[in-house]
Amino acid sequence: MSFRGKAAIIGIGELPSRRTIPGMSTAGLLAQAARLAIEDAHISKDEVDGLVTEGGSVFPGFAAEYLGIRPRFGTGVSMMGASGATAVLLAAMAVQNGLASNVLVVMGQARNPAIAAEGEGGANPATEFDFPYGPAAGANSGYAQVYKRHMDRYGTTQEQMARVAVNERANAQGNENAVFNGQPITYDDVIGSRYVNYPLRLLECVMPCAGAAALIVTTAERAKAGLNRPAYMLGGGTAVDGLSGMMRPELTVTPVARSAPTAFAMSGYAPKDVQFAQFYDAYTIIHAVSLEDAGIVPKGEIGPFFAETDTTYNGTFPINTDGGQLSGGQPGSAGGLRHVVEAARQIMGKAGVRQIERNDLGLVNGNGGMSSVMCTLVLGSANAL
Amino acid sequence: MTSEYRRPVPRPTMNPELTAPFWAGTKRHELWLQNCKPCGKFIFYPREACPECWAHGDDLVWTKASGTGRVHSYTVVYQPAHPAFGEFMPQAQVLIELDEGVRMVGNMVDVSSEEFRADPAVLPVNQRVEAVFEDVTPEWTLIKWRRVEEDPVPGSDTAPTENPWANDPRYN
Numbered sequence: 001m002s003f004r005g006k007a008a009i010i011g012i013g014e015l016p017s018r019r020t021i022p023g024m025s026t027a028g029l030l031a032q033a034a035r036l037a038i039e040d041a042h043i044s045k046d047e048v049d050g051l052v053t054e055g056g057s058v059f060p061g062f063a064a065e066y067l068g069i070r071p072r073f074g075t076g077v078s079m080m081g082a083s084g085a086t087a088v089l090l091a092a093m094a095v096q097n098g099l100a101s102n103v104l105v106v107m108g109q110a111r112n113p114a115i116a117a118e119g120e121g122g123a124n125p126a127t128e129f130d131f132p133y134g135p136a137a138g139a140n141s142g143y144a145q146v147y148k149r150h151m152d153r154y155g156t157t158q159e160q161m162a163r164v165a166v167n168e169r170a171n172a173q174g175n176e177n178a179v180f181n182g183q184p185i186t187y188d189d190v191i192g193s194r195y196v197n198y199p200l201r202l203l204e205c206v207m208p209c210a211g212a213a214a215l216i217v218t219t220a221e222r223a224k225a226g227l228n229r230p231a232y233m234l235g236g237g238t239a240v241d242g243l244s245g246m247m248r249p250e251l252t253v254t255p256v257a258r259s260a261p262t263a264f265a266m267s268g269y270a271p272k273d274v275q276f277a278q279f280y281d282a283y284t285i286i287h288a289v290s291l292e293d294a295g296i297v298p299k300g301e302i303g304p305f306f307a308e309t310d311t312t313y314n315g316t317f318p319i320n321t322d323g324g325q326l327s328g329g330q331p332g333s334a335g336g337l338r339h340v341v342e343a344a345r346q347i348m349g350k351a352g353v354r355q356i357e358r359n360d361l362g363l364v365n366g367n368g369g370m371s372s373v374m375c376t377l378v379l380g381s382a383n384a385l
Numbered sequence: 386m387t388s389e390y391r392r393p394v395p396r397p398t399m400n401p402e403l404t405a406p407f408w409a410g411t412k413r414h415e416l417w418l419q420n421c422k423p424c425g426k427f428i429f430y431p432r433e434a435c436p437e438c439w440a441h442g443d444d445l446v447w448t449k450a451s452g453t454g455r456v457h458s459y460t461v462v463y464q465p466a467h468p469a470f471g472e473f474m475p476q477a478q479v480l481i482e483l484d485e486g487v488r489m490v491g492n493m494v495d496v497s498s499e500e501f502r503a504d505p506a507v508l509p510v511n512q513r514v515e516a517v518f519e520d521v522t523p524e525w526t527l528i529k530w531r532r533v534e535e536d537p538v539p540g541s542d543t544a545p546t547e548n549p550w551a552n553d554p555r556y557n
Contacts, residue, residue: 028433068436
């Protein structure tokens with residue numbers, strides 16, 4: 001069950017350590033070290049399908065963008081000085097579980113006086129190539145561009161996307177923890193709300209909140225002996241793409257198109273088997289596109305799906321049964337964790353007035369960094385084992 | 386154009402030395418890109434390593450680009466991240482795909498706030514565009530975009546293109 005003897009290091013790369021390396025950025029140094037490592041391993045760049053960085057200074061989505069790779073396993077480790085060793089531990093776990101075949105672990109810093117004022121973590125091409133053109137706050141601009149291209153490419157309408165917000169708000173009425181509990185909205189409210197970033201309207205965007213969420217993971221043996229009906233981990237997968245839309249091969253396709261197949265393969269199930277979904281929903285559009293990429297509906301057909309499907313907890317395919325983040329609120333990273341908590345709650349049968357009946361197999365998706373990093377999980381009851 | 390320009394100017398935080406040739410180009414009202422000699426790909430934003438093949442150093446050569454491309458997508462921004470844009474709202478933040486295959490963010494110079502306010506869908510995706518150079522301060526020249534005539538434009542809000550995944554077995 002452990003990775004003992006199941007994972008190995010096959011190539012190494014290292015640059016000379018100097019007080020500073022003039023003319024080089026951190027990202028540039030990472031690229032050089034990475035190249036040395038794949039040359040030593042006698043593998044090609046295209047065979048790198050996993051990536052672990054020091055997450056506090058180098059976000060994996062940015063590293064993937066700079067390096068031009070699209071790994072199917074990726075994470076950033078924020079363990080200060082223990083990050084290097086921990087990264088290798090995670091890489092071994094990924095390989096052991098079939099999440100990746102060749103994981104690049106790469107760390108470094110430039111200490112370049114020309115960028116010292118920014119701090120290494122603040123070095124960002126957006127300050128140079130985006131900010132002069134008046135971007136919106138947060139991620140609005142990037143997601144609105146995905147929205148616009150999805151409309152253009154597949155005929156998706158703002159009216160169809162409004163249904164996402166309406167249905168989630170209905171679900172929030174069954175959740176006293178939701179920030180918009182007690183504040184139902186109508187379709188006309190969504191379509192009538194002002195633009196923040198055409199095509200995105202105000203009620204299609206998430207509300208930052210305070211809050212927290214937590215859960216406990218244990219072994220199947222201990223779960224069986226416990227008092228709760230367990231929510232078993234059946235499958236999982238991650239995938240990484242470039243941080244900025246500048247670099248994505250296709251704006252309307254997210255890394256879920258690669259994380260979900262990995263998760264489904266591990267679980268032994270297919271999209272058609274899924275009974276309910278808890279999907280990251282900072283914006284209507286990214287929630288919708290992620291469901292497409294997970295295979296819940298064919299690519300480009302999520303608009304008609306929302307127009308025709310009751311996705312409330314009383315509906316035929318319940319989605320974000322707690323109101324999601326759009327109507328539940330986004331307490332930082334807990335907003336994403338809460339999707340897992342709600343999936344477990346439904347499987348455990350603890351969802352109260354919003355308890356769904358078909359609760360044996362749920363699909364969860366987490367999204368970060370302008371959809372550059374995704375994690376998809378398949379959770380199920382004992383009946384799904 | 387004047388010293389009163391209040392909107393953000395480019396702030397090179399990645400590697401100013403590396404990106405300097407790009408901005409020197411815009412000052413001459415030219416668009417320059419890195420080109421990777423080993424694999425032939427163009428690169429933007431500027432990098433120390435080719436994202437296609439990880440070549441670096443002298444293998445990456447600055448080359449004058451066409452300055453033409455298409456609107457890949459866009460958004461009309463009503464609430465900017467910086468208050469100095471307030472009086473220019475709403476304005477489009479466009480993602481341009483250059484004929485060289487790389488994409489960059491910009492603004493349109495020939496579609497006014499009034500036009501976007503009247504119809505935010507006024508700018509078709511895939512609209513053909515060309516670069517315009519704005520000397521915003523004595524130090525900085527920004528690349529912006531204007532529409533150029535071309536017919537017919539494939540893809541628009543009124544004519545969705547064929548779903549490229551229609552025959553993908555994963556979805557069918």
